[in-house]
Amino acid sequence: MTKISQIGGEQALIKRIQKAIKTSKDEVILGIGDDAAIIKPPKNKNKNIAITTDMLVENNHFSLSTHTAEQIGKKSAVANISDMAAIAATPKHMLISLAIPKDTTVEFIDRLYKGITKETGKHNINIIGGDITGSPSGALTINIVILGETSKEIRRSGAKPGDCLMVTGDLGKSAAGLHTLQHNPKTSKKTAEILKKAHLEPSHRLKESQTLKKLNCITSMNDISDGLATETKEICEASKVGAIIYKQKIPTTHATDELLKAIKKDTKETALYGGEDFELLFTAKKQDTKKIIDTLKKHTGTTATIIGKITKEKQIYLIDKTKKTRLKKTGYDHFKENPFDYKK
Missing domain, CATH: 3.90.650.10 (PurM-like C-terminal domain)
Structure with a gap:
């Protein structure tokens, strides 16, 4: 198992994630790697932008003793996509922020993202950025923001x-x-x-x-x-x-x-x-x-x-x-x- 510090720390981890993520050039002007992402507005001018966010915290929403990294990634994506389903919006873009314990391995993060990207890939959702920081409490925390489109939301x-x-x-x-x-x-x-x-x-x-x-x-x-x-x-x-x-x-x-x-x-x-x-x-x-x-x-x-x-x-x-x-x-x-x- 490889420690994050062994590959060069936070910036090296971001670059590793960036290489594994594919985005649509038709929809994303600037994705992972800059201070902010830039996306194209909806092609249909009658559509509005829908935004949702949800956070999963270790021992509140999942336990590392029962969940694999991939399962945690899947659950975090599903919870957020479900919020889009709740208003009948179409999810388009995703931002992922992590607070991770210092002993988290690179392989764990790889598997976590694998769980997320399996869900985003099914629905053509672009991962366009996020943030990574250490977790002083030691609890793994995943916060996801999804931007979507809707013309006939159900409230x-x-x-x-x-x-x-x-x-x-x-x-x-x-x-x-x-x-x-x-x-x-x-x-x-x-x-x-x-x-x-x-x-x-x-x-x-x-x-x-x-x-x-x-x-x-x-x-x-x-x-x-x-x-x-x-x-x-x-x-x-x-x-x-x-x-x-x-x-x-x-x-x-x-x-x-x-x-x-x-x-x-x-x-x-x-x-x-x-x-x-x-x-x-x-x-x-x-x-x-x-x-x-x-x-x-x-x-x-x-x-x-x-x-x-x-x-x-x-x-x-x-x-x-x-x-x-x-x-x-x-x-x-x-x-x-x-x-x-x-x-x-």
């Missing part, structure tokens, strides 16, 4: 009373995977592998987002990074509405169900509060839901499920069979106690 604020509340895919799998990694509960080998992969190598729903956008009937949208409860609250607050969630309709997989049954936890509660599923939560009029479900399945292979409805009353309720309770808890919060956490 959180468009939900209307009577709209159906819908999600893509299934929920709770990442939180179940984290528990599996930490506690190695008694489940089948196949279940353990499915759940671990969901947490270590998550996927975003960018393709699904673009498909939904083309239907021109989605009234609001969010990505599920901090749990269904939190993201529902965000849509309701932005739209100045309330919601009802039907607990039994929240989609979960057999693997998640098996794990949660083994550890005697509520599968649907995990789906509500676990986080890092990176599915899409969105709203639409009832008459459009069949078209949405059929189109998503046909063009992306992804399922969509109606899990509730938007209400005029500005409260969120959970209906479990015949029991109706006000949803007071939210999902993952970095400054509160969480049901699934690396520190536990």
Whole structure:
């Protein structure tokens, strides 16, 4: 293993990264290596620029005892691309900033970037710069900024009373995977592998987002990074509405169900509060839901499920069979106690 100091330090590492990164000359005027990057404006003058940023911190978002460098790179890219998917924007350019411990090896950084570039390569996202510094605390930190384009963004604020509340895919799998990694509960080998992969190598729903956008009937949208409860609250607050969630309709997989049954936890509660599923939560009029479900399945292979409805009353309720309770808890919060956490 090679120390960064052995290849010449920070500047040598930047040059090494620069050589490994390819950018589109049609879109990037000046990329990695200068004090600032220069990109060309959108060719379509009707498009606006979308910007998002997300930070991953060791022992908050990942653990080096469970994640490989490549998996950390992938997760950091996915988290940011998912934010672009949440507003139906197209990601175009990426800036990556790292705070790295002094004992980090060159090979680790190579593998970290490999995980990132595998994701950016799939979607023609240009890596155009960033920053590298030491981490006095010893915690590896990755901060990514993505610049994208959009002409018809889907915001959180468009939900209307009577709209159906819908999600893509299934929920709770990442939180179940984290528990599996930490506690190695008694489940089948196949279940353990499915759940671990969901947490270590998550996927975003960018393709699904673009498909939904083309239907021109989605009234609001969010990505599920901090749990269904939190993201529902965000849509309701932005739209100045309330919601009802039907607990039994929240989609979960057999693997998640098996794990949660083994550890005697509520599968649907995990789906509500676990986080890092990176599915899409969105709203639409009832008459459009069949078209949405059929189109998503046909063009992306992804399922969509109606899990509730938007209400005029500005409260969120959970209906479990015949029991109706006000949803007071939210999902993952970095400054509160969480049901699934690396520190536990």
